[in-house]
Amino acid sequence: MNRPTCTRPHRCFIVPPELLKSLARTQADDPALRRTLQSTWLVTQQLRIGRETARLAAMAQKTSQFHKEAVAGPPPADYIYDCQQRHSLPGKPVADPANSPDIGVKTVFATTQKVADFYAQVLARNSVDNRGLDLVSSLHYRQYDNEDYDNAFWDGRQMVYGDGDGKIFTGFYNSPDVIGHELSHGVTQYESHLSYDGESGALNESFSDCVGAVFHQWLNGWSADRDAGWLIGAGIMGPQSLARNKTCLRDMVDPGNAHCLSPQPGSYRGLDPTADVHINSGVPNLAFATYARAVGGNAWEAPMQIWYRASTGNRLAQNATIADYARGTLAAATALAVDPAPLAAAWRSVAVQP
């Protein structure tokens, strides 16, 4: 697998941590030795966590300088793992995902490749890190035994998908926009370091929604006036949700609509600073959809290029506000020689003064 190079010194362990843990369990007749082994194991685990955190930070810092153009080289490989309803990641490797009898495996494999194609063809980007990082996806994940998992997430290194509960949600891999959304959290990780709370967290979420929705439109050849192209999570809604006319998680054109399982504010005036990042993202989402529909055509053209430029290359501060972001999109439009007037109007329509 093609992994980024880490230049910082590694902490290596001669005795594997799992062996330390196992030894500690078996030394019941020597409490002092057992305590020592347990203590060593705990310290080892803390070092591993610290090492991983530092590795991610170093990767993000190092790769952000490459944002301007995709690095030449092979496209990312696409690896699929099966968690088999357990929480251990990445799970069991799937040898031939393209021909798997598991429809979820085939779907994630094919759609993840399409997202990589979208990054390359539309954004001139080589994978989430712009350096060809291999894409790893784990399916059939459960956080706890015997509990359905109603979520999908990017864990800093890979995508993880639950199967849903079969009632409210189906498998979280059943919406192309969700797959694009999760992968794009990886792009944000490498390109902007936005904090995952408050307005900056809402911007982080919104960028993933924007890329996910536009990827879905691109995949289907839909222009911006197609309403279905602005729904997030339409494919993952289960029978109970659909029976109650909950047809999506979010609607970027009409974020407060009753057909949304998780309605959002459509104006900055309705923003609750303490709300979850998936709520306040409705404001920048609506600004993007409004702008894309105002200019017409394909959203992956000027609108996506502007949003991508504003969101990448460390242009955003860690605690950026929605107004900061609006100004960033105007600067991006100017840099791309795009008329900023309809963009400014879109921001004003959601009560954001750029």
Add this chain to the structure above:
Amino acid sequence: MEIGCGAAVSDKVRIERRGALAGPKVAEVAIDALDPETRASLAAMLAQPLAAAASAPGGDRVWYRITVTGSGGIRTCDVAELPPALRALPAFGV
């Protein structure tokens, strides 16, 4: 009878499931409706310093904000894990 940190049995606990792709969910329950084991777990969580549950790397990772309101004032903690009895409360529904 107290569960710790000044929270009494008549107090309410509010649990917010946050961070999930599908959006947040909220539930509220009286502490005296919880079994002793869950109450003990809750007391232990509230006694911990505020953890950065929301700052783990990545996106859409689930975490929980617990707020206890009552005679002892308002106490809040953010955690990545919950005991099963509390975890089931803010389940998604339609």
